[in-house]
Amino acid sequence: GENVEQHPSTLSVQEGDSAVIKCTYSDSASNYFPWYKQELGKGPQLIIDIRSNVGEKKDQRIAVTLNKTAKHFSLHITETQPEDSAVYFCASGGAYKLSFGAGTTVTVRA
């Protein structure tokens, strides 16, 4: 089955700085790569996704890049704010189900 590795497991950044989270996947057939943000006691919330026919996607302060050849994708958060503090999960999959990374706990220091 699909194996998704996510790094780092924890990330502490100063408010206003950028945060980068990286994931690799194993199944070359995967063609859909969403990112989720999970706050304490809540379910994951989709923040951005990318499909295999594009290499980059941006939505305000959030961007995702995809390198299908190397089988890795990254989340970039610019101008971080305290409300960006949460656990972020990458995921990889196709038409049926997703495999999730282990998560990255992001802390934005004021």
Place this chain on the structure above:
Amino acid sequence: GAVVSQHPSRVICKSGTSVKIECRSLDFQATTMFWYRQFPKQSLMLMATSNEGSKATYEQGVEKDKFLINHASLTLSTLTVTSAHPEDSSFYICSAKGQDFYSNQPQHFGDGTRLSIL
């Protein structure tokens, strides 16, 4: 749009009790729903996938007689934890996705159910 409602948010009950958790898609038709289990500070572990009107597909190691899943309509799926024991205590989360023949639709998650078995 794409709101998924999960109830109850928290359940505390005695060992041996059966517990039902509901997952509803409020503003879209969910042809597929997923049930996950999440342990503290860990990732989401897929338990089963259910398609409306058909039997759920369980992941390896998940007991189908223990975790009963029903997806009777395009907006509702239920997970029943039968004869729950303390080791079943966990955070259970559902997700739902609509159908699109041309591209993958995102999974949208409920806010989870914290199950505590005494």
